[in-house]
Amino acid sequence: MALNVLFIGGTGQISYPCVELAVRQGHAVSVYNRGKRADALPAGVTSIVGDLAAPDYADLAKANYDVVCQFIAFTPDQIARDIEVFSGHCGQYIFISSASVYEKPARHYVITEKTPAINPYWAYSQAKIACEDLLMTADALAWTIVRPSHTVRTGLPIMMGDSDIMARRMLDGEPTIVAGDGSTPWTLTRSVDFAVPxxxxxxxxxxxxxxxxxxxxxxxxxxxxxxxxxxxxGVEARIVHVPTDTLIRYNPDWIGPLVGDKAWTAIFDNSKVKGVAGDFTCAESLEDILAEPIVHLKQRLAANRPPKGDFDALVDRICQAQSALG
Incomplete structure (x- = not known):
């Protein structure tokens, strides 16, 4: 059945393939954002230029969309406004949260939706938890909460810092950092695979x-x-393993992305979403998962290779100190 769907965002790392698939499946798709991304929207998509904070944002409710997909709300005040705007004016409101909300470390090595949402380490995750909590009190809004984990399309997966700089360091034969001993399992999902369920x-x-x-x-x-x-x-990785606690002493801002996320094992049970959205499969080999991000990386490096700077100096300092331990 064709639905009238609004994407708030729609051109981002995760949302763009979702827009493409929704169009291919015959849905009437509109995209609301600031219109600043270079990616052209698929043919047939209605583009609405605006900002979440704009007074006319509330006018979106007049269309009474069947589905509203909120990809760019990160704070409870933004969700509170959406509850006010869309309650009684859409068939389904889907909020994009994050799998980083799950407790760290998880009580079980396989994460399910029953894993508590407790993350005392990362303000980003705490804000997403607060958004979820607010939605759960919205009796007049038919909400669905979706939690992606590390989803890749244009950017390369790294543990902290700037991925383009880390890639440039690899190309230049310089060392890169992995927190811990590097044996922690981590889940990567292509955006195009996420879009199906x-x-x-x-x-x-x-x-x-x-x-x-x-x-x-x-x-x-x-x-x-x-x-x-x-x-x-086309190069060989020069990995320097550094304890997570040590990295945080060098840069306290890394406590969120490391202790609040990537330093822990992340293996998920997807049976719940498969039971509602239908079965789906994802690319499993790293060559397939990383193929699209590598293409985007090479395009960016050809246009603007990042110069050496403070981040390089910090990485060099950490690698030299760690390597001096033998």
Whole structure:
């Protein structure tokens, strides 16, 4: 059944393939954003230029969309406004949260939607938890919460810092950092694979007032991820393993992305979303998962290779100190 769907965002890392798939499946798709991304929207998509904070944002409710997909709300005040705007004016409101909300470390090595949402380490995750909590009190809004994990399309997966700089360091034969011993399993999901179950949740009564994560079933160690990136760039990875606690002492801002996320094992049970959206598969090999990000990386480096700067100096300092231990 064709639905009238609004994407708030729609041109981002995760949302763009979802827009493409929704169009291919015959849905009438509109995209609301600031219109600043270079990617051209698929043919037939209605572009609405605006900002979440604009007074006319409330006018979106007049269309009474069947599905509203909120990809760019990150704070409770933004969700509070959406509850006010869309309650009674859409068939389904889907909020994109994050799998980083799950407690660290998880009580079980396989994460399900029953894993508590507790993350005392990362302000980003705490804000997403607060958004979810607010939605769960919205009786007049038919909400669905979706939690992606590490989803890749244009950017390369690294543990902290700037991925383009890390890739440039690899190409220049310089060392890169992996937190811990690099053996922690981590789940990577292509955005194009995420899109299939995400769009599959549209209009499903069983998806209302419920929470789903959408991830790959397969995990890879951070050592293998780094080595695969290097191999696809035609070089050999020079990995320096540094304890997470040590890295945070060098840069306290890394406590969020490391202790609040990537330093822990992340393996997910996707049976819940498969039971509602239908079965789906994801690319499993790192070569397939990283193929599209590598293409985007090479295009960016050809246009603007990042110069050496403060981040390089910090990485060099850490690598030299760690390597001096023998």
């Amino acid at each position: 995400f769009v599959g949740l549209f209009g499903k009564a069983a998806a209302l007032k419920d929470i789903f994560h959408i991830t790959n079933d397969r995990a890879h160690t951070w050592n293998d991820i780094q080595k695969a990136i290097a191999a696809l760039l």
